[in-house]
Amino acid sequence: MKKMNAWARRALGLCLTALLIVPALAAEPLSAKQRQEDLDFLYEKVLLGAHPDAFANTPEEDFLKVKAEIAGRLEAGTDTEFLLDLMRLTALVGDSHTSVSVGSLANFRAYPFALVRRGESWYLSAAAPEDKDLLCREVTALAGKPVEKVIEAYGTLFSADNPVHLRRSFRQACNVADIYEYLGLVEAGEPLTVALKGGKTLRLEPMGMEEMNKLEAVRISGLIKGTPETAAADAYYLAKPLTEDAYYIQYNACREAEDLSMEDFAALVAKDLEAGDYDRVLLDLRNNGGGSDGVIWPLFEVLREAMDGGVKLVGLIGENTFSSALINAVEIQEMGGVLAGEDAGGSVCHFGAVKTFSLPNSKVRGQVSSKYIDLNTLLDAAAGRGVVALQSDIYVPQELADTLEGKDSLVEWCLTAPDSQLAPANHYDAPLTRGRFIGQLYEAAGSPAVELGEELPFADSFGIEWYLPAVAWAREQGIALGGAGGTFSAARPLTWREAAVFLGRTAEVLDLTLPNPAEHRQGPIPAELVQGWKQDTVTKIWDAGLLQPSDADFSKGLTRSQGEELAAALAKLIA
Numbered sequence: 001m002k003k004m005n006a007w008a009r010r011a012l013g014l015c016l017t018a019l020l021i022v023p024a025l026a027a028e029p030l031s032a033k034q035r036q037e038d039l040d041f042l043y044e045k046v047l048l049g050a051h052p053d054a055f056a057n058t059p060e061e062d063f064l065k066v067k068a069e070i071a072g073r074l075e076a077g078t079d080t081e082f083l084l085d086l087m088r089l090t091a092l093v094g095d096s097h098t099s100v101s102v103g104s105l106a107n108f109r110a111y112p113f114a115l116v117r118r119g120e121s122w123y124l125s126a127a128a129p130e131d132k133d134l135l136c137r138e139v140t141a142l143a144g145k146p147v148e149k150v151i152e153a154y155g156t157l158f159s160a161d162n163p164v165h166l167r168r169s170f171r172q173a174c175n176v177a178d179i180y181e182y183l184g185l186v187e188a189g190e191p192l193t194v195a196l197k198g199g200k201t202l203r204l205e206p207m208g209m210e211e212m213n214k215l216e217a218v219r220i221s222g223l224i225k226g227t228p229e230t231a232a233a234d235a236y237y238l239a240k241p242l243t244e245d246a247y248y249i250q251y252n253a254c255r256e257a258e259d260l261s262m263e264d265f266a267a268l269v270a271k272d273l274e275a276g277d278y279d280r281v282l283l284d285l286r287n288n289g290g291g292s293d294g295v296i297w298p299l300f301e302v303l304r305e306a307m308d309g310g311v312k313l314v315g316l317i318g319e320n321t322f323s324s325a326l327i328n329a330v331e332i333q334e335m336g337g338v339l340a341g342e343d344a345g346g347s348v349c350h351f352g353a354v355k356t357f358s359l360p361n362s363k364v365r366g367q368v369s370s371k372y373i374d375l376n377t378l379l380d381a382a383a384g385r386g387v388v389a390l391q392s393d394i395y396v397p398q399e400l401a402d403t404l405e406g407k408d409s410l411v412e413w414c415l416t417a418p419d420s421q422l423a424p425a426n427h428y429d430a431p432l433t434r435g436r437f438i439g440q441l442y443e444a445a446g447s448p449a450v451e452l453g454e455e456l457p458f459a460d461s462f463g464i465e466w467y468l469p470a471v472a473w474a475r476e477q478g479i480a481l482g483g484a485g486g487t488f489s490a491a492r493p494l495t496w497r498e499a500a501v502f503l504g505r506t507a508e509v510l511d512l513t514l515p516n517p518a519e520h521r522q523g524p525i526p527a528e529l530v531q532g533w534k535q536d537t538v539t540k541i542w543d544a545g546l547l548q549p550s551d552a553d554f555s556k557g558l559t560r561s562q563g564e565e566l567a568a569a570l571a572k573l574i575a
Contacts, residue, residue, distance in 0.1 A: 029078075029079055030079055030082065030361055030362055032074040032075045034361035034362070035074045035082055035361070035362075036071060037360060037361055038086070038359040038360060038361050038362050038364065039067065039070055039071060039074075039085075039089075041359055041360055042086055042089065042090070042100075042359060043063070043067055043089065045357075046357050046366070046368050047063070047089075047090065047093060047098075047368070050355060050357070050368045050370060051093060051095070051098060051351070051368050051369055051370075052351065052369065052370065052371055052372055053351075053372065054093050056093075056094070056351075057092075057093065057094030057161075058092040058093070058094060062092060063089065063092055066088060066089050066092065067089060070082075070085040070088075070089065073085075079362070080107070080108065080178050081178075081182065082362070083100070083102070083362075083364060084157060084178065084179065084182045086100050086359075086364060087099075087100045087102065087157045087158070087159075088156055088157055090159055090366070091155070091156060091157055091158060091159040091160075092159075093159055094159060094160070094161055095159055095161055095350070095351040095369055096160050096161045096162070096165040096322070096345070096346070096347065096350065097323065097350065097351050097352050097354050097367065097368075097369040098159055098351065098354075098366075098368045098369050099158070099159050099366055099367060100364060100365075100366040101364065101365045101366055102173060102176075107208070107209060108176050108177070108178050108209065109176075109177040109178055109206040109207060109208055109209070110175045110176055110177055110206065110207060110209070110212050111175045111177055111192045111204040111205070111206060111207070112126075112127060112128040112175070112204055112207060112212065112215055112217060113126060113127050113128075113131075113174075113175055113194060113202070113204060114126035114127075114174065114175060114219075115139060115147075115171055115174050116171070116220070116400075117167065117171060117319075118397065118398060118399060118400040118403065119397045119398075119399065119400075120397075121138050122138065122139045122147050123137065123138055123139060123220075123400055124136065124137050124139055124194070124196065125219065125220045126217050126218065126219045126220070127202075127217065127218055128204075128215065128217060128218075129216060129217070129218055131202060131218070132218040134196060134200065134202070135218060135219075135220055135223065136220060136223070136400065136404070137196040137197060137198070137200070138196065138197040139194060139195065139196055139197075140195045140196065140197050141193075141194075141195035142174075142185075142192065142193070142194055142195070143180060143185040143186050143192055143193060144193060144195075145185065150170070150174075151163075151166060151167055151170045153183045153185060154166065154169065154170045154173070154179070154183070156183065157179065157182075157183070158170070158173075161347045161350055161351070161387050162345075162346075162347045162387070162388060162389035163389065164319055164343045164344065164345045164389040165322070165345045165346070165347075165389070167319070168319050168320070168345050177192065177206035177207075180192060189206070191203040191204055191205050191206075192204045192206075220403075220404070223404055224403065224404055224406055225404065225405055225406050226405070226406025226407075227406050228406055228407055228408040228411070229242065229408075230242075230248060230250065230284065230408045230411045231408075232250070232252060232286075232287045233250060233252065235250075235252065235257070236251075236252055236253045236255055236256070236257045237249070237250060237251050237252065237253075237257065237260075237262070237265055237299075238250050239265070239269050239272065241272070241276060241278070242282070242411070242415065243415060244276070244277065244278075245277075245278055245279050245280065246278060246279075246280050246281075246282060246414070246415050247269075247272065247273060247276065247280070247281045247282070248281075248282045248411070249269065249281065249282065249283045249284065249299070250284045250287070251284060251285055251288055251296065251299075251325070251328075252287045252288055253288060253289070253290075253291050254288060254290055254291030254292050254295050254296065254323075254324040254325055254328065255291040255292065255295060256295050262295050262297075262298050262299060263298045265298075265299065266298035266299040266301070267302075269299060269302050269303075270302045270305075273302070273306050273311070278306075278311060279310070279311060279312060279419075280311060280312040280313075280314060280414070280422070281303060281311055281312070281313050281314070282314050282316055282411065283303070283313060283314070283315050283316065283332065283337075284316040284411075285315060285316060285317050285321045285325045285328060285329055286316050286317060286318040286320060286321060286341060286410075287320055288320070288321055288322070288324075288325035288328075289321075289322045289323060289325065290322050290323025290324040290325050290326070290346075291323070291324050291325075292324055293324035293325075293327040293328055293331075295324075296328050300331065300335065300464050301463070301464070303335070303337075304335060304463070304464045307335060307336065307337070312337070312338075312419065312422050313332060313335060313336070313337030313338075314337060314338055314339075314340050314414055314422060315329050315332035315333075315337055315339045315340070316339075316340055316341050316410055316411070316414070317329050317339050317340075317341045317342070317343075317344045317390065317392055318341045318342045318343075318344065318345075318398075318410075319343075319344070319345045320345055321344035321345060321346060321390070322344065322345045322346040323346055323352060324352075325346070326344055326345075326346030326347070326348070326350070326390055327373070327375065329344060329390055330348060330375055330379055330381050330382050330390065331379065331381075331464065333379075333381035333393075333424065334379045334380060334381040334462070334464065334465055334466065335464045335465070335466055336424075336466030338393045338394060338422050338423060338424050339390070339391075339392045339393045339394070340392055340393065340394040340396055340410060340413070340414060340422075341392045341394075341395075341396055341397075341410050342392060342395065342396075342397050342398070343389045343390065343391050343392060344389060344390040344391075344392075345389070346389070346390060347387045347388055347389055347390070348376070348382050348385040348386065348387070348388055348389075348390050349372075349373065349374050349376050349382070349385065349386050349387050350372075350373055350387060351369035351371070351372050351373070352370075352371065352372075352373045353369060353370045353371040353373070354367040354368065354369055355367065355368055355370050356368075376491075377491060377492070378491055379491055380433040380435045380436050380465070380467070380491050383430050383431045383432075383433050383436075383491065383493065384427070384429075384430040384431045391425070393423070393424050393425040394417075394421065394422070394425075396409060396410045396413045396414075397410075426560075427560060428559060428560050428561035429559050429560070429561070430559065430560050431493040431494075431557050431558070431559065431560075432493065432494045432499075432557065432558040432559055432560050432562065432563040433490060433491050433492060433493060433494060434480075434488065434489060434490050434491075434492055434493075434494050434498065435465065435467045435470075435471060435488070435490030435491060436467060436494075436560065436563065437494050437498075437499060437558075437563045437566075437567075438467060438470045438471055438474045438479070438480055438490075439466065439467030439470040439471075440563050440564060440566075440567035441470070441474070441479070441502060441503070441506050441567055441570065442467070442469070442470030442473055442474070443470075443567065444506075444567040444568070444570045444571040444574065445473075445506065445510060445570075445574065446574070447469075447470075448473060450469050450472050450473040450476065451472075452468065452469060452472055456468075457471045457472040457474075457475040457488070458471065458475065458482050458486055458487055458488035458490075459482075459485055459486040459487050460487040460488060460489065460490070461488065461490070465490065467490070471488065471490065474502075475488075477505075477509045478505065478509070479502060479505040479506050479509060480502070493558075494557060494558050494563070495557060495558075496528065496529060496547065496552075496554050496557075496558065497529060497532060497533060497534070497538055499547065499558060499563070499566060500529070500534075500537060500538040500541040500542065500546075500547050501533070501534045501537050501538065503541050503546055503547070503566060503570060504534075504537035504540060504541050505537070506570060507541075507546075507570070507573070510574060512570075512573045512574065513573075514541075514546070514573070515544045515545055515546075515573075517543035525538075525539060525542045525543075526554040528554040528555055529542065529547075529554060545569075546566065546569050546570065546573075547566065549562045549565035549566060549569075550565065
């Protein structure tokens with residue numbers, strides 16, 4: 001099953017009309033009545049009827065105000081303007097998975113240029129033949145405004161729940177003249193000014209699609225000297241050694257190939273890893289826009305075993321890592337792996353599980369989310385993150401110079417970086433989960449040997465968690481007993497009372513002598529810890545001075561750093 005483009009196109013977004021590939025579907029201009037019907041359908045049936053919470057980011061009165069503005073000009077506007085109106089209304093949802101297709105209806109006009117972002121800068125990546133010498137020049141302004149201000153304006157048309165996804169949408173439609181005019185950035189029919197670093201300014205006239213398609217544009221792809229070994233392949237997944245020490249897996253779509261099941265693919269990877277002597281595995285999700293997040297699990301099981309044997313797992317992410325691939329990236333962190341590259345286009349928590357729709361008269365197409373995916377409650381790695389772009393643990397951008405040389409900046413860095421640099425970012429202020437605290441206590445206890453059998457410790461254990469041995473040990477020793485249905489809720493934020501109970505049980509299992517209360521008690525026990533579950537244990541741990549980290553606020557949950565302090569206090573007793 002084929003999917004991905006060649007390296008140059010993936011790397012540089014060189015298609016001048018990336019979002020304009022769908023032809024106009026209406027043979028005749030829509031009547032005002034037809035437009036009203038489509039507008040009502042979009043608002044009532046799609047945004048209100050299908051989306052789980054259309055007003056999560058924008059008040060209903062703002063939707064109604066924009067809808068009324070659109071309804072007031074249905075007689076006069078063009079079909080192109082109507083489509084952009086529909087995009088504007090939909091963008092109020094602030095959901096990257098809910099959108100109207102920009103190519104669904106209108107015959108757009110465009111300017112002969114394209115942009116690519118490398119690091120923190122934008123560069124001219126395609127242009128008319130007469131501007132060939134300006135390729136690779138940094139672009140500083142469009143229509144007299146800094147590029148970031150233009151992107152901000154695009155946010156009124158392109159629905160996005162984080163700035164990375166919006167930036168990607170802008171890149172794909174940065175040359176659409178009708179958008180600049182609709183947003184008031186350029187006067188109708190006037191040229192677009194593109195300011196380049198060094199003082200050069202292009203004045204580009206809008207072109208119709210027929211004229212644009214005839215243009216023999218010059219592109220950066222013509223300047224690229226080679227293709228890296230890790231270029232995006234026309235396959236859902238592939239794997240191969242890169243060096244004697246590094247093994248590479250490219251995962252381009254969260255779908256199962258017809259000619260090679262994920263289970264069989266994972267078995268091939270396992271065979272390779274057993275035959276080699278690799279110290280790191282690179283799992284590349286930079287080209288993956290989603291699908292079904294569960295497809296990868298047979299591979300995760302193989303990688304979990306490799307990690308238990310000492311292999312480091314590094315997930316590669318970037319702007320195009322989205323939807324189910326975003327979930328898989330967070331799961332890599334849940335395994336104890338690190339993420340390297342640039343921030344992902346997907347948000348940690350997000351609306352998703354999309355359904356498609358088509359408006360009755362214009363046949364404008366789009367998609368709408370049907371559920372909210374709260375990874376914050378499912379994975380320790382996502383705790384406290386919310387609706388924000390997934391950040392890499394290690395920021396390594398693709399450099400323009402490397403692109404032109406045919407080099408993969410991120411992979412080359414991963415191949416040479418020492419193990420000490422392949423470490424997760426320290427989110428010390430993130431909420432401390434039950435699973436992480438058990439992991440901290442397990443390390444304080446010296447990480448005693450534990451047998452992981454076929455059966456998972458708890459009914460809601462995933463089987464890939466970095467703290468799974470700790471949870472298995474805690475279950476075996478009676479430190480973590482679980483709740484109804486044999487569940488543990490490892491991703492749930494830890495309470496101070498639970499922390500005290502886990503500490504007390506661990507001290508009993510290790511047969512530790514607790515400090516003398518008279519020497520270590522620091523004031524009366526806080527009201528939040530008085531009367532409740534396991535009160536004797538809570539009081540004993542408080543009196544021993546083990547529940548008093550710095551900056552403690554017992555009316556709130558614990559942070560990861562506070563958990564480390566508690567575990568360190570336990571470790572001192574053990575020593």
